[in-house]
Each structure stands twice: as C-alpha cells, then as structure tokens.
Amino acid sequence: MFNIVKKMPKALWIVVLAHGVTDLSAGALLVALPFLKAKFALSYAEVSAIALMQNFTSSVSQPLFGYFSDRSPRPWLMPVGCLLSGVAMVASLLAPHYYLTLLFTAITGLGMAAFHPEAAKTANRLSGKAKGKGVSLFAVGGNGGFAIGSLLLATLLYSNVSTGVLFYILPYALLGIPLIQMTRNLPRPEVKQVxxxxxxxxxxxxxxxxxxxxxxxxxxxxxxxxxxxxxxxxxxxxxxxxxxxxxxxxxxxxxxxxxxxxxxxxxxxxxxxxxxxxxxxxxxxxxxxxxxxxxxxxxxxxxxxxxxxxxxxxxxxxxxxxxxxxxxxxxxxxxxxxxxxxxxxxxxxxxxxxxxxxxxxxxxxxxxxxxxxxxxxxxxxxxxxxxxxxxxxxx
Structure with a gap:
C-alpha cells in the first residue's frame, strides 16, 4: 500500500489536500440541511431544493469548466473554486432569507464545479506514468473531505459560539497560499494539448x-x-x-x-x-x-x-x-x-x-x-x- 504513495511530487499532494478542502462543502451540506430547515421553518420540498441546487450546479456545469480548461490551462480555477465553495457555504448558513440561501448554495456548487476538472487534469499530469495511483490519491482526498465536512460543520454549528460557523473558512484560508504558489509554479506541459x-x-x-x-x-x-x-x-x-x-x-x-x-x-x-x-x-x-x-x-x-x-x-x-x-x-x-x-x-x-x-x-x-x-x-x-x-x- 505504501508503494502507492511513494515518489509522488509535492504539487500533487497540494492538489489532493485542495480536493479534500473543496469537498468539505459537499459533506457539510448533510449537516446544514436540518439546521436550515429549523432556521427558516422549511418544508421537506424546500429542503430538497437546497440539496438539489448544490448537486445540480456542481454536476451540470463541470463539463463546461472542463471544456474551457482544455481550450487553455486555467490553474487559477483551483484556488478560486476552492475558496468560493467555502465562502459561499458559510454565506448560505448566515443568509437572512431562504432565497439567498438558495443563491449561495448554487454558488457553492459552481465553486466546486470550477475546481474539479482543472484539478483532476493537473493530478493526471503530475502523476506521470503512474496515472492510476495519482488519480486514486486525488479521489481519496475528495472522499476524506466529504467525510470530514459533516463532522466539522456539526461541531461548529452546535458549539454554543454564535460566530463559530465562521471558523469553517479556516481550512480554506490555510491552504490558499500554498495552493496559489503551486499553481504559479506548475511546469508547462511537455506536449501542448489544446x-x-x-x-x-x-x-x-x-x-x-x-x-x-x-x-x-x-x-x-x-x-x-x-x-x-x-x-x-x-x-x-x-x-x-x-x-x-x-x-x-x-x-x-x-x-x-x-x-x-x-x-x-x-x-x-x-x-x-x-x-x-x-x-x-x-x-x-x-x-x-x-x-x-x-x-x-x-x-x-x-x-x-x-x-x-x-x-x-x-x-x-x-x-x-x-x-x-x-x-x-x-x-x-x-x-x-x-x-x-x-x-x-x-x-x-x-x-x-x-x-x-x-x-x-x-x-x-x-x-x-x-x-x-x-x-x-x-x-x-x-x-x-x-x-x-x-x-x-x-x-
């Protein structure tokens, strides 16, 4: 098992961590739904609309982001998409009205959609010939983020601290600088793929x-x-x-x-x-x-x-x-x-x-x-x- 993670470049590990942080919002949504239902006295249909909004915007728009990424590499989509998903998730929890929550939830999904195609393509390139190993590490990062996201948000929401939910931004802020530096230092592809x-x-x-x-x-x-x-x-x-x-x-x-x-x-x-x-x-x-x-x-x-x-x-x-x-x-x-x-x-x-x-x-x-x-x-x-x-x- 240890052979799977040997000799993988540092940049790939940053992409893996960024995938985990981005997917915190996917897991956090599971905990956010009961909180929002109680906050706005929502029906089950209205709660389902929130979940559908994030899933729809994140899934349907991903091929579009992927197309533009293929037209011209846009590594800046990784830090922007990652940060946008975290900030919009917090905004959806603090929004004073249900329809604002729907809007911010949609933005959360767009942030996740912007991140994934460019990040998956970067993981593929950084993995060299061991693409299966590199892509599997990338996927594990997302799995971990999804699992941790619900636990993190539950801890913050029920911590008896009125502004506790703001600490949800902390992982995004900590990863932001190394992620931006990594995107600036990414090597150019040996073969230009347009x-x-x-x-x-x-x-x-x-x-x-x-x-x-x-x-x-x-x-x-x-x-x-x-x-x-x-x-x-x-x-x-x-x-x-x-x-x-x-x-x-x-x-x-x-x-x-x-x-x-x-x-x-x-x-x-x-x-x-x-x-x-x-x-x-x-x-x-x-x-x-x-x-x-x-x-x-x-x-x-x-x-x-x-x-x-x-x-x-x-x-x-x-x-x-x-x-x-x-x-x-x-x-x-x-x-x-x-x-x-x-x-x-x-x-x-x-x-x-x-x-x-x-x-x-x-x-x-x-x-x-x-x-x-x-x-x-x-x-x-x-x-x-x-x-x-x-x-x-x-x-």
Missing part, C-alpha cells in the same frame, strides 16, 4: 458513451446505497439508528481503500479489466444484503464499497485516456455530470419505494451492476502509444 470542439467531437464514440453509461449505473448504485441503507433499517425495519449510522460509516470509510486499490490495479492491469472484474460482483453482494443478517451486512457493504470505489478510479483514468486532448472535459463528465445524474436517479428510486416498497430498491440496485458490466464490454482502452499519437496529431 482541446477544441473538433477534438471533442473526435473523442465522442460508442466506447466512450458506453463508459459514461457504466459510470451512470455505478453512480446510481453508490448514491442509492448511501440514501436507502439508513432508511431501510430505521424506517422499514424499525431498527437502531446507531446501527444504521455505523453501517453507513463503514461503507464510506472502506471506499478509500477501494479507491487506492483501483488506481494501483489500473496501472498494472489496465482500467477496463479492473472495471470488468469489480462491477459484476457488486450485483451478487447487493442481492445478498437484505438476507445476510446484522454482521453479514457490514461485510457485504464493505466489499461493495471497495469494488464501487475501484470502478470509480478506473473509469476516471480511462476517460482521460480516451479524451487525451480534452482531459478536463473527461473529468467533468465522469466526476460531475454522470455522477450528478446518478444522484438524480435516487429520486426515481424513491418514487419506486413509495409505490412498491423498500425491498424492491435493493433488487433494482442489484440489477444495475449487470447493466454496467455489459456496457463495459463495449469500452475500448487505448494504448499509451495511441494516446500520445492522438495528442501529437492534434497539434
């Missing part, structure tokens, strides 16, 4: 669309587990809230292991092979989940989390390979749009649960990895020599 509509159109093909379809199915499964596992135990089985929370914690914590594992295996065996061997077993695990018992549920969810995270890292690396002149767009499509649409799929699953009951959800979630496996069969992984040739020809 993305355009022409190179983007040339990249769009059935293998790429199949990959994005796999990412969509995988993202729906991941978001579905996070959403419905607690509801299944607490609302349907009337079980312990502590047990449901523990399950979710273990599920989220083991994702870091899968992210690192997927990156290392992608470098060694290829991204497509990792996805093929990772995604299909998830179907079996989710089929077993409702029937394995209390202890077995921890084992099943841990294994599913590792495999899901492995497919995420592999799909991001592969998308960047398949779009060598539009690496920012590739990152925006996989991290942003496809993942965001997967989260939207949870809304449809909720409607299914209302009509046919909660157990049906896990049957559907168990079928989606099969769809992802079939789509992965149509993915074609380019060789490194082919990627280099495409970049040179486009100059």
């Amino acid at each position: 993305g355009s509509l022409k190179t983007l159109r040339a990249s769009i093909n059935w293998p790429l669309l199949s990959l994005l379809g796999m990412v969509l199915s995988r993202s729906t499964v991941a978001a579905g587990i996070s959403t419905f596992v607690p509801l299944y135990y607490v609302s349907y089985l009337h079980g312990s809230e502590m047990y449901a929370s523990s399950l979710l914690t273990v599920y989220l914590a083991t994702s870091a292991l899968g992210t690192l594992f997927g990156g290392a295996m992608s470098d060694r065996f290829g991204s497509k092979r990792v996805m093929l061997y990772s995604i299909l077993p998830i179907s079996i695990l989710l089929y077993l989940f409702p029937i394995v018992g209390d202890v077995g549920a921890f084992v099943v969810l841990s294994c599913a989390s590792i495999l899901l995270s492995a497919t995420f890292t592999s799909s991001l690396v592969l998308a960047q390979k398949m779009m060598p002149n539009n690496v920012g767009m590739a990152s925006g499509l996989t991290i942003g749009l496809s993942v965001g649409l997967g989260a939207m799929g949870v809304l449809a699953l909720g409607k299914v649960a209302d009509i046919w009951g909660m157990p049906v959800i896990f049957t559907i979630l168990a079928c989606l990895p099969v769809v992802g496996f079939v789509l992965t069969l149509f993915v074609e992984e380019p060789e490194e020599e082919t990627v280099s040739l495409v970049v040179q020809v486009s100059k």
